[in-house]
Amino acid sequence: MQPIEGRFKALSGNDIQIHLADLKTAETYLHKGYVNFDIVPHSPMSITADQRSKAYAMIHDIGDYIGYDDEDMKITLKEKFRSVVGCQPFSLSDCHKDTATAFISYLVEYCFYYGIPFFEKDMIDTIDANRWQYLCLIHKRCAICGRTDTVEINHVDTVGNGNNRNHIDHRKHRIEALCHTHHMEFHQIGAKTFAEKYHMHGVKLKDEDVVKLGLMSWKQIREFDEQYKDEKLERGN
Ligand SMILES: [Zn+2]
Structure with a gap:
């Protein structure tokens, strides 16, 4: 069962007021008739409520796509993740927050790799922007x-137009x-x-990636590299 995280607000006699980070899960438990809860202090190094809900959202989206229920999907994905990183069994209720970060990144990469749709908006900040x-x-x-x-592929830096555009070393520009x-x-x-609105600044790609994307051919790359070598030699003389 998924723990609910909250922040202490006030204490009045034996009654405690807690601001819940995730009201939806709490409501689900209440609707199911649960009235007794364990309250344990949150360790600063443990998985956060935000990480937990993101991990569960990704597991749900992947399960939805593959046709697994959430519980089976969670077991499968945790096993796959462990076989990649070689970590010990862990629980999304109390694992280390670094494990949670790595697991969420793995789930995002998994979705990209298999073309599984997921709700990007919430996930953008979960992995490195580049x-x-x-x-x-x-x-x-x-x-x-x-x-x-x-x-479409957007050039963040201005790269000129017309004929110039056909003679661009795409590796040198952020896209x-x-x-x-x-x-x-x-x-x-x-x-x-x-860039300010979306916190996206583009990235520069390596040789094999610009070729893979059809931005350049290996021939063009070799020509540019030859040109740089010549220019370097000229400067050296
Ligand atoms: Zn768009």
Whole structure:
């Protein structure tokens, strides 16, 4: 059973007032007829209520997609995670918060890898922003809203237009995956306002990734690398 986290508010005789972090779960228990609860102090190093609800939300979304119920999905995903990182069995009710962070990141990566839809808005901050943008580019999802149709690659830095555009070393520029709507918004409000609004600044990709995305061919990459080598030699002379 999922514990409910709360913050102490007031004590009056034997009665304690607690501000609940997650009212929905508490209501579910009350509706089921539970009236006795254990109150234990929260250790600062333990999983937080926010982490727990995010982990459960991801488990639910994955289970929904695969056709597993939440409990079976939780067992399966925890086992898969443990086989990857090699950690001891853990519980989402009281595990270390670093384990929770790693498990949530694993669930996000799992969804990207298998193309499983999940509610992105809540998950953006759960993993490193650069990693998030990288995953969005590679798996062609809008970095802001998660849409997988109409995904376009946006150059955060101005890269010129016309013929210049065909002679760009994409590895040198920050890029991000955006759906058509968010791409339009980027150009309407400008790079700076867009970055401030969504906390997305684009990422630079490596050789194999720009090729994978069809932004450059290996031939173009070799040509640019040759050009840099020549320029370096010229500067050296
Ligand atoms: Zn979007």
